[in-house]
Amino acid sequence: MIIGLIGFGKVSQNLVKLIRSDEISFITSKENRSESTIEAIDRFDVESLPTFEDVAKSSDILISANSPKVALDTAEKYGIHARGIYLDLNNISRETTLDIGRHVENLVDGAVIGKIDSDNPTLFLSGRLADKLLFLNEFLDVRIISKEIGDAATLKLLRSTYTKTLSAVLIESYQTAKDYNLEREFFEVIAITEGDDFKDNSLSRIKNTLSNSKRKSEELEEIIRCFDAEELTMVRAALEKFNRL
Numbered sequence: 001m002i003i004g005l006i007g008f009g010k011v012s013q014n015l016v017k018l019i020r021s022d023e024i025s026f027i028t029s030k031e032n033r034s035e036s037t038i039e040a041i042d043r044f045d046v047e048s049l050p051t052f053e054d055v056a057k058s059s060d061i062l063i064s065a066n067s068p069k070v071a072l073d074t075a076e077k078y079g080i081h082a083r084g085i086y087l088d089l090n091n092i093s094r095e096t097t098l099d100i101g102r103h104v105e106n107l108v109d110g111a112v113i114g115k116i117d118s119d120n121p122t123l124f125l126s127g128r129l130a131d132k133l134l135f136l137n138e139f140l141d142v143r144i145i146s147k148e149i150g151d152a153a154t155l156k157l158l159r160s161t162y163t164k165t166l167s168a169v170l171i172e173s174y175q176t177a178k179d180y181n182l183e184r185e186f187f188e189v190i191a192i193t194e195g196d197d198f199k200d201n202s203l204s205r206i207k208n209t210l211s212n213s214k215r216k217s218e219e220l221e222e223i224i225r226c227f228d229a230e231e232l233t234m235v236r237a238a239l240e241k242f243n244r245l
């Protein structure tokens, strides 16, 4: 089986690392790619075809993992040449996912959950063809949510609604604890109910949020846009907080 990759960043690299089988080979292309991506393709020793169109035409499964901004364009340009499953793993909205479904015949909606370099990420899938990817269970945890395209994208966004808003509350509480010189006790008292790893997880989450606050703000804006029928008072407050970081 041949798995084609459109995009060879952190997501694709982790898939190549995890999906190891004599029966499966990966292909991609260096067409118009940056030095760092070309270097990664060489380092992982993945076969590179002259164009992404060649990749699309040669793959049994074509995976789009590039960027939310180019996900639709990728489907329009290459997805139309895919003869097997087209798995979109970009962090995109339900609407964009449904748009992609208009260009691509055999779309499966996917969301990778968990740290991206993790040894055991979970792959949530939706769509009527999702069960064709159940064989990946041998390499990572695969869960099928439903037969509806858009459900995996929505679930990922719902997760972000919770985690990103919580990060804003965490940063605010931690700053207040510091102002009162009760930093250590702050972590201790919450760890009683949240578990022993609360401090380490929180510090890592705070660091990650502070160094990516612009991207986090954009993600919250996307959440507000996508769930525009919902109140989302807390999400709006988190956005205001991130914009001031």
Ligand SMILES: NC(=O)c1ccc[n+]([C@@H]2O[C@H](COP(=O)([O-])OP(=O)(O)OC[C@H]3O[C@@H](n4cnc5c(N)ncnc54)[C@H](OP(=O)(O)O)[C@@H]3O)[C@@H](O)[C@H]2O)c1
Pocket: 006, 007, 008, 009, 010, 011, 012, 032, 033, 034, 035, 036, 037, 065, 066, 067, 068, 070, 074, 089, 090, 091, 092, 111, 112, 113, 115, 116
């Ligand atoms: N990182 C995460 O934790 C995570 C988790 C789940 C889902 N996702 C989603 O998965 C996607 C990939 O994430 P990532 O972390 O792997 O990103 P990344 O590390 O930034 O890598 C993106 C890759 O896509 C390539 N690319 C960009 N535009 C392209 C195009 N038009 N045609 C072909 N290749 C293109 C980039 O090549 P160049 O270097 O040449 O630009 C790079 O190889 C994103 O949509 C993201 O939202 C990410």
